[in-house]
Amino acid sequence: MVGKLFIGRKVREIRESRRLSQSGFAERLGISTSYLNQIENNQRPVSASVLVLLAERFQIDLDAFSLNDSDRILSMLTEALADPVFASYNPSIHELKLVAQNAPGFAQALLNSHRAYKRNSEQLASIDGQSANGAGEPTAYEEIRDFFHLVDNYVHDLDMAAEALADRLGIPDENVTQALVDHLASHHNVQIRRGAPHETSQRRFDRASRTLFLSPYLPAPTRNFQIALQIAVLEEEERIGEIVGKATFRSADARNVCAAGLRNYFAGALLLPYRRFLQAAKELRHDLELIAIRFDASLEQVGHRLSTLQRPGHKGVPVFFARVDRAGNITKRHSAAKLQFARYGAACPLWNAHQAFETPSQIIRQLAETPDGVRFLCVATELSKARGGFEAPRPRYAIALGCEISYAKDFVYADGLDLTNRAAYDPIGISCRICERVSCSQRAVPPLKSKLSIDPDVRDILPYRIVHGPES
Structure with missing residues (x-):
């Protein structure tokens, strides 16, 4: 494990979930109460030996101590605080880590506020100063992007349900298309027909006739995905509704977009079932083309699925x-x-x-x-x-x-x-606005928090010189 691990909030959550006092918890771990207090308040990092004791004596998966969530929040905070509106405040990376790890709710509130500020500024700068969804409100797609970002792009309940169905249908060992078609017919009395050549829709479900029309021009991976997506519509709406309901989105648009995203998630997880896909990725050393052939999938489907392999205890x-x-x-x-x-x-x-x-x-x-x-x-x-x-x-x-x-x-x-x-x-950088490289020939705009120095007698790679911190 690289670097010092400050996970006081997580340790405190484990202790409180067992309803133990600090002294009782410390005794179970074989450490002093004062040491535990310092850990929980992030005054001292957790040692490797304490991590092992937590895993052994409280049956905690060490993956639970992954700082992926904190790393993502830290990245988002760093970018947000690069905005000139925060010019008077330059927190250290240690300060930001403490906030990301111990007050993620506060960090998210700050990010939401900054996002509202950005949108409001953009609206004021626009021609009419109007926005369809109100000043300062995030768009539905921004909310959904953040939702999947903060759940690590892995939705456990849907993933498990999709894998269980894939096992019953024999995916990917059987003919995938036939297995999906047979399942729709036997469980939902749905027949599949070719759509009219002039139709622009890839998939259209006629509920009255129980007929699923598919575009005749779809390649096999896309066709299978659309059939799997229809299965999600017919079988997973209740589960999807529960997930969406817990997310507390601001608008109906966001809830609807999230539901659509979760249906897509289920379809991908059904066609690329977690354990079989993870095993294939390891065996084939993440060769996109070979994995795509094995699962009769597209390269995009394979690449997207690789980014979701974050199941606790079985991560890719x-x-x-x-x-x-x-x-x-x-x-x-x-x-x-x-x-x-x-x-x-x-x-x-x-x-x-x-x-x-x-x-x-x-x-x-x-x-x-x-x-x-x-x-x-x-x-x-x-x-x-x-x-x-x-x-x-x-x-x-x-x-x-x-x-x-x-x-x-x-x-x-x-x-x-x-x-x-x-x-x-x-x-490479994340974006020019927060990248501090001073001699990049591809720079589009200066970094937000840096001062510029322009010498009329000198022209270098850039027409200005980037100065970090106060100029002498």
């Missing part, structure tokens, strides 16, 4: 995943790794996701390092979605995923790369 490699359009918009995003995507502004232009458009249908690799010194193996490829015919539009986008370099050897894409050569790593 922490993976980040994103889908990027040609304008640089990140249309899907999730990170179980330390790499976090920018919530505002565009992604770093040095990231290989953008390069993927220059080499269609090829998988490209990149060794990258963020300004905090963390190194990553990044993989990206360009995909297109054709929906029939020469004149049909062909949306193009890139999918990108990767892991921290400590996990790189679990990926076939690391073969032949010199992981120890620092010069092999491209310097």
Whole structure:
């Protein structure tokens, strides 16, 4: 375990859930009450020996002490506090860690307030100053993005239900399409028919005739996903409603969008059942193409599923995943790794996701390092979605995923790369607005909290010099 582990809030929650006093809990662990008090107040880190005792004497999975949630909140706080509105406050990383680990509710409230401020500022700067959902309110998609981000993109109840159904249907060993079709017919009296050639919808369910119409132009992975999605609609609405109800969304739009996202989640988990998929990812060393063939899935489905492998006690490699359009918009995003995507502004232009458009249908690799010194193996490829015919539009986008370099050897894409050569790593950032690199030729805008120095007699890579802290 790298670094000092300050997990006082989690230790206190374990003690209180057992209804033990500090003295009783300390006695069970074989440590002094004063030491436990210091741990719970984050005055001292938890040692490896205490972690082992917690696991052995209270049957605690060591994964419960993962700081992934705190890391994500820490990343979000760091970006939010880079805003000039907080110019008078420069917290240390230690302060932010304490807030993220011990007061996540307060941190989330601060992030919500900052998000409201950002939206209000954008509205005031717009032509009409109006917004369809009210000043300062987050959009439905922003709420859903944060919901999946903070649950680690893993929804346990839905995932378990999908895996149980996959086991009953023999997925992926049986013919997946036939298994899904037979299940709809036998359990729901639903028949599948080809949609009319001129229809634009991929899937349309006629409840009166119990008929599911599918576009005749869908590739097999998309067709299977749409059938699985219909199963989610017919079987999982109650479970999905309970999950949505507990999330306390602000609007009906957010609740509806979240329900749609959870149906998609169930469909993906049904086609790529957790244990079988995790085993295949390990055996095939995360080779996207081979995994896709084994499960008759698309590369995008495989990449997205890899980012959800966060089941307690059975976690996969922490993976980040994103889908990027040609304008640089990140249309899907999730990170179980330390790499976090920018919530505002565009992604770093040095990231290989953008390069993927220059080499269609090829998988490209990149060794990258963020300004905090963390190194990553990044993989990206360009995909297109054709929906029939020469004149049909062909949306193009890139999918990108990767892991921290400590996990790189679990990926076939690391073969032949010199992981120890620092010069092999491209310097990337999260976004220009919070990246402090001073000599990046691809910088679009200066970092928010830095001062600029402009010398009329000198022109370097940038037309200005970035000054960190007060100028002398």
